[in-house]
Amino acid sequence: xTSNHRQPPAWLEQARNDPAAVFTGPEDxxxxxxxxxxxxxxxLRAWELEALELAEAETEGMPGSANGLLQxxxxxxxxxxxGSGKGGPASG
Numbered sequence: 001x002t003s004n005h006r007q008p009p010a011w012l013e014q015a016r017n018d019p020a021a022v023f024t025g026p027e028d029x030x031x032x033x034x035x036x037x038x039x040x041x042x043x044l045r046a047w048e049l050e051a052l053e054l055a056e057a058e059t060e061g062m063p064g065s066a067n068g069l070l071q072x073x074x075x076x077x078x079x080x081x082x083g084s085g086k087g088g089p090a091s092g
Contacts (some may be wrong), residue, residue: 009034012043019047026069026076040080048073 012035015022022043023029029043051070058067 006036008039012039015043016046019043019050026073030076030080037080041077044073044077044080048077 011022015029019026019029023032026044026047029035029040029047032040035043048070051073055067055070
């Protein structure tokens with residue numbers, strides 16, 4: 001007998017707060033079978049915000065590598081959502 005109520009992974013909250021602590025890259029989020037599509041989008045949106053903040057810091061002269069990461073995050077989000085974006089920072 002299966003339950004209709006799925007328990008999210010214990011590490012999901014950490015992934016929402018610090019995606020890089022749980023995943024090596026945005027592609028790993030997309031490939032993770034323990035997450036629903038909505039959860040994957042949530043984690044990627046959190047990562048997108050971090051990358052946007054890092055990119056802004058880079059424009060102010062602080063070192064970093066946000067542009068490549070941001071492009072990978074956006075490409076992964078596009079794959080997951082079929083281009084819909086499902087809202088979030090980049091859609092505003």
